[in-house]
Amino acid sequence: MDKKQYKVFLNTSIKNIKKALDENYLSIFAGAGISANSGLPTWNELIEDISEKLYGDKKQKEDNLVLAEKFYNQFGENYYYQKLNEYISNNKQPNDLHKKIVKLNLKNLITTNWDNLFEKAIDDEGCFYNIIKKDEDIGFATGFSKLIKMHGSLEDQNIVFKEEDYLKYSNNFPLIENYIKGIFSTDLVVLMGYSLSDNNVKQIISWVNSKANNIKPVYLIKINKKFDKLEFDFYKNKNIYILYLG
Structure with a gap:
């Protein structure tokens, strides 16, 4: 794919994302880059x-x-x-990106962040989301939008950070893991606020590859980055399509 072909692909992909939002099958994964503008450490x-x-x-x-x-x-x-x-101080406030994302009233907003900035944004904007921070919360979720804190929260002291946490994820969060894996079969998924070297992205890519025959393309947004053919082709083979937004 050359630059000209990529530009056509990018425009088509953006249309696909808007369609998924309009028809309520868009899910967003939000990483640490979303909270960096609120003064939290990367x-x-x-x-x-x-x-x-x-x-x-x-x-x-x-x-x-x-x-x-x-x-x-x-x-x-x-x-x-x-x-x-x-x-990760509790006195930080959500930034405009947190607020814009929650106002989309997404079917699923999944975050690997442990902070509570999305929860604050939900309150600030008067939105309603079922907030899922542990497996037990899934049983109480209704048909509304869901904020899924797939790596737990500092408040609940159940975060995923250490090597052991990743290795035991399936044991510690089996219901959340199965729910999220199912999302890749039903929804169009966009990753935001991640670098490709992030261990969280590697975990997500592993899930994507396990369902490679039954999922839609997964998009990863890179801000202020130019099209990199080698990088794009490498992740395309893993069903991850990078959207370079310069």
């Missing part, structure tokens, strides 16, 4: 702070999930959540 900034706490000024090349688990093991659960609550 994933990399959080990891750097944790690494410094563990190792001082020494630079350590280490898997992020292993680093989080070492931090947990070194300082214990209470301090682990205390520090994360300091990093």
Whole structure:
């Protein structure tokens, strides 16, 4: 696909997304990039702070999930959540993007963020969403829009961050996992606020590939990025279509 062909693809994809929104089969996955404009740390900034706490000024090349688990093991659960609550302060406010997204009244708004900014945006805008932060919440959800915090919340102290959390995800969140996997079969899915190196995206891609024969294209939005043919083709083979919005 050359640049000219990609431009046609991009315009068609945007039309497909608008159609899915109008017909109520659009679901959005929202990552840490959505909350960055509210003054919360990015994933990399959080990891750097944790690494410094563990190792001082020494630079350590280490898997992020292993680093989080070492931090947990070194300082214990209470301090682990205390520090994360300091990093991700409760006094931050939702930004315009949070508010614009919740006002779409999506069928499913799924976030891997642990903060409560989407909940605040829902209250600020007078929207109604079923808020799902743990498996037990699914049974009480009605037919309205759903905010699914697929990696838990700091408030409930059930976040997915450490390597063990990812490895045991199917055991700890079986109902949420199965619900989200089903979304890929029924909805058009858009990923926002993620980098392609994000472990959360890797988890999502794994789910996409497990349902490769029965899903619609999954779109990932990259802001202020130009078309990269090699990158586009690589993820296209995984049924992830990157929308470069310059």
